[in-house]
Amino acid sequence: MEGLPLLGEPGFWAAHLADLCEGESPEAFGVDGADAGAMLECLHDTSAWPMFQVPIEGGFSIVVHYTSGEEYTSTDHFPVHPGSPDVVMASTDQDRIGPGLCWPELAAILQAPDGAVGATDPHARLLLLLPVLGDSAAPAEAVGAVAEALISQGAPDACEPLARRLLGGHPMWGAQPWTFDVDERSWICDGEHSPRQTPLGDHLPPYWRVELEACLGAEPHA
Template sequence: MVMARHWYSSAPVVDGLPLLDEPGFWAAHLVDLGEEVPPEAFGVDAADAGAMLERLHDKSAWPTFTVPLEGGFSIVVHYNSGEEYTSTDYFLLSPGSADAVLASTDQDRIGPGPCWPELAAVRHAPDGAEGVADPHARLLLLLPVLGDSVIPAEAVDLVSAALLAYGAPKDCEALARRLLVGHPMWGAQPWSFDEDGRSWICDGNHSCRQTPIGDHLPLRCGLGGGRGGLFATPHWRRHHGLRAEAAQRLAVAAQDLPLALTAGWRRQQAERAGSRPPNRPPPSTPTRPSAST
């Protein structure tokens, strides 16, 4: 059973932030996604990866990581070594309201947590926020709870870039594809967009995202939807069943919503746009991005 977050206050929790730059961390943190993948694929040796795995599973020191979002919201990642085996719990923290479980690798296997658009949008931290701020680290830290059957080519590029930033060999594209197939506890799942709740929905057997997260948390928490320019993207409209007219209404509404993901998504769109003039729209008939696994 997933441990309620307030119980962690009496657990041997330690700040995990210093671990992110240590050898073997990412090979250990992503081990469940890459079964039979040697640590050398991450650019580290087996001894470093094994030593880090022991630290992450240390019953006397449970690492925790905070991924700050806009508006005071955050995602907190807790390693929990209080049972026979170590599990990882992912919580969405909301100012002034109850914390919510996004995903957990506990025996209850709750997941997936985010879909790809949500994960891509939280890569960038708010200015001056404390916690995990590096975009590559934020992406890789939350990658274990991704579970999306629609993975665009940009996802492979972003994960590859993140792996390279932390020492993986240049030819790490195959590893990136492997890491994007979803945690073995729940795998890749289809998502749809609930127009009324303005939230992404996943009906997987182990998902806690079967109802709009906005029903339980303020919409501005970010994981409730409202990604501005994303709604007008033909690829995501097509694959998630969103009509063009409804997408346009949501895009307009999103301009006035202080959502946690909005700023991150806009930064991502700006990166994509490159030198394109700000008033020039993207191509009206883009090719369908894909990533074979």
């Protein structure tokens, strides 16, 4: 199911980000509980499996895919490109894979390429990919960026505490330390469950790996 039309529905962001702020009232997102509950049911519908495409440079997209069985719903995140193998960035299935992005990488892909199709609004892109993030060194401006995105989607102005909580990482893996490997030209995560303990796309042919790293290529500031 194409998920893009769901982005404008009441309760979507409260449902999509529910795992990152368990126990938080939907009113913190500016919606009521009934709307959030209905959207959660939609996202977990075993016949729906909604999918969201976040286009980035080089013809790549990061896909956010809800997969639901009778007993369990997981959310998978992976970059795709025609002709290249899939690379899992994060997954909330029983194997728990994540985090898959650090803040410099996420900040670098908030703007969609010209003419892109899919989720192109920077605020929506940030919130869609927030569950993939897990960065213990996310800078102060990250809080402001997340709060701004939340407000753009209907959250009250005083949502900075919610933004801080959302930056704490998914409970399956939390916020983890990252370092930039100059030789590999890739961010490396120290998290136990992260697929980024090795360079992103390490198993891909060299051409695809270089292209993928260039898409996310946010080197640390000197």
